[in-house]
Amino acid sequence: MDTTEETNNKTDMDLTTLDLKGLQEEYLKLKELSSVKSDIVSIAAHQIRTSLSAMKWIIKMFLDGDVGKMTPEQENLMRKAYEGNDRAIGIVSELLLVNKTEAILDKQYTFAKVDLAELINSVLFDFTGEAYAKGVEIIFLKPERIHNAKADKDKIRVVLQNLIENSIKYSDMHGKVFITLKELDDMMQVSVKDTGVGISDEGRSKIFQKFYRDPEAEKKEVVGSGIGLFTSKKIIAEHGGQIWFESGPGEGTTFFFTLPINK
Amino acid sequence: MAKTILVVEDDNFLSGLEGKKLKEKGYEVLIAGNSDEAFKAIADAKGAVDLVLLDLMLPGVDGFEILKNIRKDEVIGKVPVIVFSNLYEEKDVKEANHLGISNFMVKSNFTLDELIEKIKMLIG
Numbered sequence: 001m002d003t004t005e006e007t008n009n010k011t012d013m014d015l016t017t018l019d020l021k022g023l024q025e026e027y028l029k030l031k032e033l034s035s036v037k038s039d040i041v042s043i044a045a046h047q048i049r050t051s052l053s054a055m056k057w058i059i060k061m062f063l064d065g066d067v068g069k070m071t072p073e074q075e076n077l078m079r080k081a082y083e084g085n086d087r088a089i090g091i092v093s094e095l096l097l098v099n100k101t102e103a104i105l106d107k108q109y110t111f112a113k114v115d116l117a118e119l120i121n122s123v124l125f126d127f128t129g130e131a132y133a134k135g136v137e138i139i140f141l142k143p144e145r146i147h148n149a150k151a152d153k154d155k156i157r158v159v160l161q162n163l164i165e166n167s168i169k170y171s172d173m174h175g176k177v178f179i180t181l182k183e184l185d186d187m188m189q190v191s192v193k194d195t196g197v198g199i200s201d202e203g204r205s206k207i208f209q210k211f212y213r214d215p216e217a218e219k220k221e222v223v224g225s226g227i228g229l230f231t232s233k234k235i236i237a238e239h240g241g242q243i244w245f246e247s248g249p250g251e252g253t254t255f256f257f258t259l260p261i262n263k
Numbered sequence: 264m265a266k267t268i269l270v271v272e273d274d275n276f277l278s279g280l281e282g283k284k285l286k287e288k289g290y291e292v293l294i295a296g297n298s299d300e301a302f303k304a305i306a307d308a309k310g311a312v313d314l315v316l317l318d319l320m321l322p323g324v325d326g327f328e329i330l331k332n333i334r335k336d337e338v339i340g341k342v343p344v345i346v347f348s349n350l351y352e353e354k355d356v357k358e359a360n361h362l363g364i365s366n367f368m369v370k371s372n373f374t375l376d377e378l379i380e381k382i383k384m385l386i387g
Contacts, residue, residue: 046320046349046350049349049370049371050274050277050349050370050371052371053277053349053370053371054274054276054277054280056371056374057277057280057284057374057375058280060374060375060376061280061284061375064376066287089371089372092371093371100352122353125356126351126353126356129368129369129372129373130372132372133372133373157353
């Protein structure tokens, strides 16, 4: 190796070290910025939700005749305002969920022993309000004794939140949601079945695409971002599991996913 | 005798609506916008509070701290508490449950009539 070559190699190495250091600094800055953004979104969303709660209660008072009788036209307009306000509440909830999902996905995967039954029960508790509001009955079936899964708990929570939230959102009033947990060979399998609108023929090949929203879901005028199933597929793939669905017209939809058993 | 409900809520507009509805349903209502006002109201009522409706995001001392102090209080330590908030993270629900609440309700998911149904189930 001559002197010129040695000098060139040294310069390349220095540059690489410098580049890496610079990239690392940029990464940390972006991470901090992302965390600040996440906090701002969260605070703003909670404040907006408070104002929307007040709107909801006031409009309901009008609709219930608490502040005097309305003409049929006024009542019709108030009902539309109530529905619009509920949609806005849905949008804010979706924004909070996306914000929280982003923060969780930014973290590295940590695989550990996870009691899936306990996790499912905890997520179901989070959706008590939504299920109650729609009169949706949720039935969770599981064997008495079952192995733990090997998974990243926070990320599987996101998958369960997405699937359970969808099952409630797309169910008709007083619908039913069945959740099952079982072991199949060396995998754990979770299924979430709803009695909702089902997935259209068009949606069958696209449902896991980012920002895709099925026309059947659009018809229900339910708020959604189109990232829940995309994110879920990504998370399950990172675990070495699979996610799929079965759906027929008027039969609702069943989503399945598998995770490795913790041995 | 009418049951007394302490509403701890920093948004005057919301506490006004809650108070109006509760009074219409025959409850006595005490309203507090922060921790100091809440404990003053409890002292003024000589502990005769049948239920606390508690927001979590409050200026200064937050709802969790108020809840902890209620639980430590000899007179009203066992009073039923409904958390009525727009915070709904798993950690918030867990912490509130750990402190022995009766219900955790998200404001935007419930109407005031549904809130009153829950209150009736708890204290009549």
